[in-house]
Amino acid sequence: MLQVTAAHSWTDGWISNVTIWGIADDHTWLDNINNLIRKDAPLPFDAQFQAKYAYWGMIEVIKTLTPTHLPITPQSALAAQGTPANSSDSVWNTIPTMKTPQSGTLQAQVKTLWDQHNLYAHVAVKDITKTATDKIDLFVDDNGIKKYTFARNDAQITEGSDDYVLQASIPLAGNLGKQVKFDVRVTDMGINDGTEHGSNGVIVSWSDPRNVQDNDSLGYGALTYIDATKAASVLYGTPTIDGEMDSMWANAPVYTTDVMVEQHNNAVAKAQFRSIWDENNLYVYAVMKDSVLNDANVNTWEQDSVEIFVDQNNGKTENYQDDDGQYRINFKNVKTVGGHAKQNNYTSATKLIDGGYVIEAAIALDTIVPKTGTMIGFDFQVNNAQDSGSRDSVFTWNDPAGQSYQNTSRFGVLMFEPKPTSSQTGSTSTPTSDGFNKVEDQKGGKVEQNGAIIDLPAGVIGKDIIVVVKKLSDPSHLNTDPNLKLAGDVYEINKDVAGPFKKSVTITLPFNTSLLDDAHEVALYWYNEEIGNWVKLDDIKVNQEKGTVSGSVTHFTKFAVLLADKPAPVAALTDIKGHWAEAGIQALVKAGVIDGYQDGSFRPEAAVTRAEFVSMIVKAFHLRATGSAGFTDTGSHWAKEAIATASTLEIVDGYEVGNFGPDDNITREQMGVILARAAHLAPANSGLAYKDSGDVSDWAQGPLAALTAKGVLNGYEDGTLKPKAFSTRAEAAVIIIRILDAQQVQ
Incomplete structure (x- = not known):
């Protein structure tokens, strides 16, 4: 002593x-x-x-x-990627809190983010004694100790009634997986009130209990840089829970389970899911890709099933709180629960489909008051069972840790979007509403509304119609091709009579001419709700002086003027003149879907590989998705991104051994199945009438029947289909053009 x-x-x-x-x-x-x-x-x-x-x-x-x-036992924590605009940026709500010890009333809650250039710290201090000597010190050891001090009156600090909040950026190069020695120290000097203990002061630190960060970094905590927490927008709506995708789900964004938690023998547990909300529930609709379903294992988590994890208060805690629930549903709609989840606080329905199953669920949001702007913690997990009954893979949307059943800190985040206004619902027009335009069928007419012009010829649909034109106030829920940019507003055009027009209708929309330059071109596009992509109209007329673009359509939907890079000049192909597929080849080459060879030839009778055809499909349908294919032989292939996109969207499958065979020649039946899936054609039950229909594989019967019924797939002159024959480049080009034309007419 x-x-x-x-x-x-x-x-x-x-x-x-x-x-x-x-x-x-x-x-x-x-x-x-x-x-x-x-x-x-x-x-x-x-x-x-x-x-x-x-x-x-x-x-x-x-x-x-x-x-x-x-x-000394330093703390450790994860810092997610993100660039906050200010201390109230919603990105701070996507990550868990690191708490200092509490001394008296003094305690700090710390959050960290990183990007390529900075480490960001968000420090919220509970301190009821406000003095100018209160301060926050941030420390990093990056080849030497660096200290950043912020007095309570610093411009980067926001005052509350009994607390204050700092957001600060520390210049520090960042990359995924980096580890940084870091600490936070908060000092409350107190108020000298003349008493024995007045102004003694209190200090708390996140990691170093000695509070001597200036002297050494032995007590600094370790931050590990991880990927950004996924955050998803959730539209408003109330679907019927029956396992069917009704119209309520049409505009809901699609997300995929591409984060591996557990995997054996290259097995992949794939799912695409959507979510919507209302004042009572969170709704989830998901499609699981799984050719063999199994519930033999007594452990419910080892059966083919999904698990929905909900953290209603977005607490992001290391242990479940009272509001945190684990909602498991297997493919037979058997429900098991954990945490807040109970058999009576969620409902579900399942449906078996070709190559997998569907689940639809309504989960009660019974510990919060859901409203626009609410953020909840959420994750979606798929359990894939082997044929023998044991689990061979687990994939999630965001959490890679495999602890979602007891820890919410790595959940993703759902953000509740506002209720749609009348201009966003796409509801059918009624003649009694203001702003609706009646067009007499025998006379035709012109509708001018909200800057758009629609010319309808006489006899366009066979009866008088009501037409309404609305601008979408928020088109962000529409999928956007990164190569396309809005050059004006998105218009939704409706009529009160169902069915396509009998004659072409001309639509003219305005655009911002200042966006146009020598490297870009504008065109009129319509939004294909089935595949979630913008489709360019064929007969475009651009009036640059008036700032308008016109095109002809046979149906109403959402339309917009989009800006795109000008395509490179198409060289004349030397070997397709007079070929039966000349027109289709030229159209596809012009659209940038397929190219000729450097010698100027196209080689229409050459075989097409699986990779080449998938690449064509992705370009033709403007497909986009994030995820990995999971095949053993595509990691370094030139078409790996296109294959991954098609695989994530469940358009292509690999072989049973886990490979894709990208350089294998594609057969006609393989080509037809891929095309039908890309076009969202439901399998037909009408059967096939070709002489060699018996040669068609069972898995290809329905899709090929659907393509045949639509006039897209034709046999040869001898009445055969030759399903196992390799497809030629000419056949591939023509069948793609046919399906695109068929969808345009719809």
């Missing part, structure tokens, strides 16, 4: 006795003295009369020793 005396510079007086309180300790020097009954007194010296950590703890409270005699 001499060091204590010296530290306080006491020059007179004396200590008669010292009482030490603490936890019972079996290793004190009293253990072997005079047969004392009490041998476990909490004393600072052990049986060998050596100083214990308890002794050094008392010393280092009042005097810093270098090096320290105390054990």
Whole structure:
């Protein structure tokens, strides 16, 4: 205790006795003295009369020793990628909180983010005694200690009623997986009120309990840089829970389970899901790709099933709170639960489909009041069972840790979008509403509304119609091709009579001419709700002086003027003149879907590989998706991105051994199935009437029948289909053009 005396510079007086309180300790020097009954007194010296950590703890409270005699256990945490605009940016709600110890009323809650250039810190301090000497210190050790101090009156601090919040950026290069030594120290100097303890001050740190971060970084915590937390927009609506995708789901964004948690034998648990909300429930609709379904295992989590994880207050905690639930549903609609989930607080329906199953669920949001802007923690997990019954793969939307059943800190986040206005619902027009335009069928007419012009010829549909034109106030829910940019508003055009027009209708929309330059072109596009893509009209007329674009359509939907890069000039092909597929080849080459060879040839009779055809499909349908294919032989292939896109959208399958065979020649039946899936054609039950229909594989019967019924797929002159024959480049080009034309007419 001499060091204590010296530290306080006491020059007179004396200590008669010292009482030490603490936890019972079996290793004190009293253990072997005079047969004392009490041998476990909490004393600072052990049986060998050596100083214990308890002794050094008392010393280092009042005097810093270098090096320290105390054990140091630094904290560790994850920092997600993200660039916040300010301290109230919603990105801060996507990550968990790191808390300092609490001393009196002083405590800080810390969050961190990173990007390529900075480490961001968000520090919320609970401190009711506001003084100019209160401060926050941030420390990093990046080849040397760097300290950043922010007084309570700093411009980067926002004051609350009894707290204050700092958002600060520390210049620090970042990359995925990087580890950074980091700490936060908060000082509350208190108020000198004249009492014995007035203005003594309190200090708390996130990691170093010694609060000596200026001296060394031994106590700094370790931040590990991880991917950004996924955040998804959730539209408003109330679907019927029956396993069917009704119109309520049409505009809901689609998300995929592409985060691997567990995998054996290259098995992949794939799902696409959507979500919507209302004042009572969170709704989820998901399609699982799984050719063999199994529920033989007694462990429900090892059956073919999905698990929906909901953290209603978005607490992002390491252990479940009262609002956190695990909602498991297998392919037979057997429900099992964990946490807040109960059999009576969610409903579900399942449906078996070709190559998988569908689940639709309504989960009660019964611990919060759902409203526009609400953010909840959420994740979606797919369990894939082997044929033998054990689980061979687990994939999720966001959480890679495999602890979602008890830990919500790695959940993604759902953000509730506003209720749609009348201009966003796409509801059928009624003649009594203001702004609706009646067009007499026998006369035809012109509708001019909200800047759009629609010319309808006489006899366009066979009866008088009501037409309404609305601008979408928020088109963000529409999928956008990264190669396309809006050059004006998105218009939704409706009529009160169902069915396509009998004659072409001309639509003219305005656009922003200042966006047009020598490298870009504008065109009129319509939005294909089935595949979620913009489709360019064929007969485009651009009036740059008036700033308008016109085109002809046979149906109403959403339309917009979009800006795109000008295509490179198409070289004349030397070997397709007079070929039966010349027109289709030229159209597809012009659209940038397929190219000729460097020698100027097209080689129409050459075979097409599986990779080449998938690449054509992705370009032709403007397909986009994020995810990996999971095949063993596409990782370094030139078409790996196109294959991954098609695989994520469940348009293509690999072989049973887990490979894709990208350089294998594609057969006519394989080509037809891929095309039908890309076009969202439902399998037909009408059968096939070709002479060799018996040669068609079972899995190809329905899709090929659908293509035949639509006039897209034709046989040869001898009445055969030749399903196992390899497709030629000419055949591939023509069948793609036919399906695109068929969809345009719809």
